[in-house]
Amino acid sequence: MSEENLFAVLRGILLDELATLCPGLAPEILARVEVTPTKDPAHGDMASNAAMVAAKPAGRNPRELAASLVERLGAQPGIAKAEAAGPGFVNLTLSPALLLAQLPVILGAGEAYGQGKARDGKVNVEYVSANPTGPLHVGHCRGAVVGDALANLLAKAGYEVTKEYYINDAGAQVIALARSVYVRYLEALKLSPEAYIETIPGGVQYGGAYLIPLGEELARSHGDRYAETSEAEWLDLFREFAVAQMMALIREDLAALGVRHDVFSSEHALVEAGGVARGLQSLRDQGLIYHGVLEPPKGKIPDDWEPREQELFRATRFGDDVDRPIAKSDGSYTYFANDIAYHADKVARGFDTLIDVWGADHGGYVKRMQAAVKALSGGKLDVLLCQIVKVMKNGAPVRMSKRAGTFVELRDLIDEVGPDAVRFLMLMRKSDAQMEFDLAAALTQTRENPVFYVQYAHARCRSVLRAAPPVDVSADLHSLAAPEEQALIRRLITWPRLVEQAADAREPHRIAFYLYELAGDFHALWNAGRDNAALRFLQEDKPKETVARVALVAATAIVLRSGLAVLGVTPVEEMR
RNA sequence: GGACCCGUAGCUCAGCUGGAUAGAGCGUUGCCCUCCGAAGGCAAAGGUCGCGCGUUCGAAUCGCGCCGGGUCCGCCA
Numbered sequence: 001m002s003e004e005n006l007f008a009v010l011r012g013i014l015l016d017e018l019a020t021l022c023p024g025l026a027p028e029i030l031a032r033v034e035v036t037p038t039k040d041p042a043h044g045d046m047a048s049n050a051a052m053v054a055a056k057p058a059g060r061n062p063r064e065l066a067a068s069l070v071e072r073l074g075a076q077p078g079i080a081k082a083e084a085a086g087p088g089f090v091n092l093t094l095s096p097a098l099l100l101a102q103l104p105v106i107l108g109a110g111e112a113y114g115q116g117k118a119r120d121g122k123v124n125v126e127y128v129s130a131n132p133t134g135p136l137h138v139g140h141c142r143g144a145v146v147g148d149a150l151a152n153l154l155a156k157a158g159y160e161v162t163k164e165y166y167i168n169d170a171g172a173q174v175i176a177l178a179r180s181v182y183v184r185y186l187e188a189l190k191l192s193p194e195a196y197i198e199t200i201p202g203g204v205q206y207g208g209a210y211l212i213p214l215g216e217e218l219a220r221s222h223g224d225r226y227a228e229t230s231e232a233e234w235l236d237l238f239r240e241f242a243v244a245q246m247m248a249l250i251r252e253d254l255a256a257l258g259v260r261h262d263v264f265s266s267e268h269a270l271v272e273a274g275g276v277a278r279g280l281q282s283l284r285d286q287g288l289i290y291h292g293v294l295e296p297p298k299g300k301i302p303d304d305w306e307p308r309e310q311e312l313f314r315a316t317r318f319g320d321d322v323d324r325p326i327a328k329s330d331g332s333y334t335y336f337a338n339d340i341a342y343h344a345d346k347v348a349r350g351f352d353t354l355i356d357v358w359g360a361d362h363g364g365y366v367k368r369m370q371a372a373v374k375a376l377s378g379g380k381l382d383v384l385l386c387q388i389v390k391v392m393k394n395g396a397p398v399r400m401s402k403r404a405g406t407f408v409e410l411r412d413l414i415d416e417v418g419p420d421a422v423r424f425l426m427l428m429r430k431s432d433a434q435m436e437f438d439l440a441a442a443l444t445q446t447r448e449n450p451v452f453y454v455q456y457a458h459a460r461c462r463s464v465l466r467a468a469p470p471v472d473v474s475a476d477l478h479s480l481a482a483p484e485e486q487a488l489i490r491r492l493i494t495w496p497r498l499v500e501q502a503a504d505a506r507e508p509h510r511i512a513f514y515l516y517e518l519a520g521d522f523h524a525l526w527n528a529g530r531d532n533a534a535l536r537f538l539q540e541d542k543p544k545e546t547v548a549r550v551a552l553v554a555a556t557a558i559v560l561r562s563g564l565a566v567l568g569v570t571p572v573e574e575m576r
Numbered sequence: 577g578g579a580c581c582c583g584u585a586g587c588u589c590a591g592c593u594g595g596a597u598a599g600a601g602c603g604u605u606g607c608c609c610u611c612c613g614a615a616g617g618c619a620a621a622g623g624u625c626g627c628g629c630g631u632u633c634g635a636a637u638c639g640c641g642c643c644g645g646g647u648c649c650g651c652c653a
Contacts, residue, residue, distance in 0.1 A: 034592095034595095036592070036595095037592080038596095039591095039596085039597095039598095039599085040596075040597080043596075047595090047596085049594095049595065052595075052633075052634085055633085056633090062633075085596075086595080086596045087595075087596075087633065087634065088595095088633085089595075089596065131653070168653060170653090171652075171653050172652070172653075173652080173653060267653095294650055295650095296650085297577080297578070297649060297650080305650075308650075308651080310650070310651075312650095321578080321579060321649095322649095322650090324650085325650060325651070327651085328650095328651035329651050330651075332651090334650095334651070334652095334653095335652070335653045336653095338653090339653090359647090360580090360581070360646075360647050360648085361647060361648070362647090362648085363579080363580045363581065363647055363648060364579065364580070364647080364648040364649055365648085366579095366580070367579080367580080385580080385581065385647090387581070387582080387646075387647080388646075388647080392588095395587090428588095428589080428590090429588095429589070429590090430582095430589090430590085432581055432582075433581080433582060433583095433589080434581085434582070434645085434646065435588085435589085436588065436589095438588085441588090441602085444615095445615050446601095446602095446615070446616090447601070447602095447616095448601055448602055449601095450601085452615090453601095456615085460613085463613095464613095494592095497592090498592080501592055501593090502592085504593090505592085505593070507592095509590090510590095510592075513590060513591095513600090516600085516601090517600085520600085526613065527613085527614090527616085527617060527618095529613060530609095530612080530613055530614075530616095530617075531617080531618090533613095536613070537613090575615075
């Protein structure tokens with residue numbers, strides 16, 4: 001694959017010149033040299049900080065070094081103009097030919113444009129991982145979308161990515177689920193569940209109607225065989241059945257959102273296979289597990305606090321604030337112990353980069369898990385915390401009350417605004433910032449709705465292309481000189497760089513913002529054609545200009561599709 | 577009491593890992609369109625980047641201390 005990232009190309013050229021001017025610069029210094037798009041067209045197409053970064057170590061004045069670089073760069077074939085500016089920036093204006101030559105590159109690559117070269121390392125992105133105790137609710141939505149888009153983004157950037165869902169099917173909650181299903185089973189048999197409910201510690205935990213069909217199904221297949229028996233007789237059966245049914249339900253919800261995981265890992269299976277002891281062994285071998293008593297939390301002390309000896313993981317050695325318990329007082333493992341084992345399992349499966357997408361309520365859990373992964377493999381765990389989403393309607397918060405029946409389930413949200421809007425709008429915010437999701441705004445068909453705006457841009461491209469002569473990759477493009485056309489081309493060529501940067505930063509929201517800006521550039525060109533008929537794409541009497549513009553429109557459609565694919569949003573052919 | 581996240585225009589939010597005059601949408605104001613490429617278009621006003629020190633050629637961005645909002649804090653997962 002030829003280098004699609006023009007910024008990387010120019011950076012290479014610049015580094016060569018810099019090496020000639022200042023031999024022997026340390027790699028750390030060179031690594032800090034950037035070539036970035038300019039904000040102000042007066043600064044040319046690209047700008048570099050090279051002179052400012054290298055000046056000090058090279059013992060030179062930044063402005064003077066910039067001037068030397070400019071002198072050499074100005075002679076390069078693809079560079080029309082090089083200028084030193086400000087405190088020592090090197091501003092580059094590319095030759096029109098080099099800029100235009102990127103359009104055939106885009107057309108040739110198609111949607112693969114921006115695809116990074118294969119990178120070393122297998123990445124595992126774990127997201128959603130909701131307890132299998134009921135349908136997904138809106139609280140799960142953001143993590144689902146962010147995780148899915150991040151995984152797509154990393155794949156686009158060249159990583160080998162696995163999308164994974166961790167099924168928490170081993171703890172007290174799925175036992176509570178089984179008991180709740182048993183109540184529905186008794187009801188299905190027309191038996192009174194009251195006496196049984198009395199015996200459930202904490203009562204019926206999951207009272208939702210979605211468990212009724214499960215009770216009916218069990219009554220159908222097993223009759224009253226378990227009606228009078230002890231819990232030990234039916235608990236495993238009911239639990240397994242319920243978990244399987246709930247996972248089917250969850251998968252349907254995910255499918256409605258366009259989310260598809262490659263791997264579903266069961267905590268229960270891991271525990272059954274003795275994975276926990278195995279996972280902890282490496283920590284034991286390193287002497288990182290010991291029996292000890294934790295200090296009480298400073299300040300507010302829980303009412304029932306008393307010093308207690310526990311089996312602890314030495315998390316403090318890896319940056320955590322306190323050591324963390326891996327066993328409860330009854331000797332059974334904590335959730336943390338299971339999670340250590342699960343992450344050890346991911347490491348054992350050959351993943352060298354682990355990424356977890358969690359809700360903000362798990363923020364306090366990040367350090368200990370990162371500490372565990374560091375201890376297990378020396379590798380790094382990245383955690384994306386997704387902050388709360390407030391659902392709004394016309395400026396007022398939508399009450400999420402189960403009793404009122406409003407917007408509890410993810411399905412409600414998807415049914416109201418559609419999967420494309422849900423996905424795109426969830427990605428219009430940094431994941432670690434709280435956000436408001438406005439249902440009314442999600443449905444408007446104006447610029448204020450980014451989904452609409454971007455899809456509309458694509459639809460407009462397609463509508464032009466349907467009426468246009470076939471795209472010609474070798475078209476003469478010199479007529480593409482209007483400011484709006486140039487701005488669009490400049491935006492298009494930043495796509496490969498953006499993919500790389502967004503992936504490195506683990507920030508899929510940057511893709512959404514880029515698409516919004518790209519759509520803005522395209523709409524601006526479209527609008528310019530309204531005032532000035534000479535700028536319209538299809539010119540009956542000017543075949544040469546028409547062919548050039550068709551190439552530009554086709555390239556725009558390609559990049560829009562390429563970006564929408566990362567977000568998992570449909571590139572519609574026309575607006576309806 | 578402590579940990580983590582956030583604080584940028586009236587509102588909702590970006591700001592490319594420290595760069596040049598801090599941006600977008602909505603809202604506001606003004607003009608244009610109503611013979612169609614208008615589910616509009618152009619333009620303007622609007623900011624002590626929560627506050628204060630510090631690091632440096634240079635800080636919205638990094639460090640420390642406050643203030644405000646959120647999440648969480650040993651046998652829940």
